[in-house]
Amino acid sequence: MPEGDTVFRQCAVLHAALAGARLSRGELRVPRHGAVDLGGWEVLEVRPRGKHVLIRMRGPAPERRLLTLHSHLVMDGTWRVRSDGRLRSPRDEGRADARGKAPHTARIILEGVRPDGRAVSASGLDVQQVRLVPTGRESELVGHLGPDLLDPDWRPEHTARAAANLEEAGRRALGIALLDQRIMAGIGNVYRSEICFLERLHPRAPVSALPDPAATVELARRLLRINRDRTRRTTTGGALGREGGLWTYGRLGRPCRRCGTRIVREYLGDPLRADHGERSVYLCPRCQALPDEAFVQSVS
Ligand SMILES: [Zn+2]
Structure with missing residues (x-):
């Protein structure tokens, strides 16, 4: 079961790779959102909230809606990020618990181009609780959580x-x-x-x-x-x-x-x-x- 620090690191890797990217492909392989196409959306930021992953995005003009793609690693979830031709998993960085996962376990697939022109892709393997909500309603998904121990604005x-x-x-x-x-x-x-x-x-x-x-x-x-x-x-x-x-x-x-x-x-x-x-x-x-x-x- 991932700890908050693992989720924090995965979000940092996802944010570095995806923030500012314009998506060419965005698939959610879950029944609830199977018809969603996030092509044309821009990733604004990726933030952890406790052990939840929040990917905040802005839609194409003219609406430019703000949506948050929520997921949770639960027990076995992990993200694979490919940027600049290198494939790596945040979990693979020297961690003993890295494990191979087949592509068919992908529940979220995001591909796009970063502001610097490089292609990027991110796959959420075995991630769960995949939900897409207006960013203003994130609290419906994470509002039950107590204070986030890794909140940078902790007071x-x-x-x-x-x-x-x-x-x-x-x-x-x-x-x-x-x-x-x-x-x-x-x-x-x-x-x-x-x-x-x-x-x-x-x-x-x-x-x-x-x-x-x-x-x-x-x-x-x-x-x-x-x-x-x-x-x-x-x-x-x-x-x-x-x-x-x-x-x-x-x-x-x-x-x-x-x-x-x-x-x-x-x-x-x-x-x-x-x-x-x-x-x-x-x-x-x-x-x-x-x-x-x-x-x-x-x-x-
Ligand atoms: Zn003792």
Whole structure:
């Protein structure tokens, strides 16, 4: 499952390739928009919102309508961008999780010419939630999201709002609430494990066990920002020198970097959302000991 930092990087690559391009071909291979032809449209910008991708476009004269093409990577989506004859995937840039995808998985195909005269094409492979809406109505698609942790215009009130959202979720399990994009947007499976570790809390501990929700929001934001421009994700900062790396995620059976206890894996899904299957969460059973059982059972 892509994290907000991955989506941020993909959007940066898409924006660099497509902004200003005049489309010669624009196909949406989804039933809802199968008849749409975006030929003649101009791409204005590509922006992330949490883990959602927003491609803003302007239509041909005389109407010059403003539309936003929305998509989401969900679990396996990725974008391939070809510009100046080179084929590359933002995900392929040194990332271990790059995987080959056949062209027939394309749900969005955009081709055009950039202002500098070079041809460009972008394919959204296995992307989901493809929607085309007037730009003024973007909020219908992303308005439910909490503050976007990678929002370049982040302000103290965003921290306060996300912290208030966490407090409101006090009885829910921390490991589930961190994935709830309505609380704050951008955290995926990797960061939820890492944040629980850094807070020294078991993922099944209630959100109310957080000593300072605003500090947790700032922690999450710092982790995503550190990794926004990196291809090899790290949450351990300078503590491990140049090795970098993660505290718990993907380290099953390996020693905790703090206490040496073996890292374990559990599965934790949101009971309120049938569409969200149980996902793996990694933890140190010693650093992140569960509070007493009665306390935990009161967590919904
Ligand atoms: Zn430990």
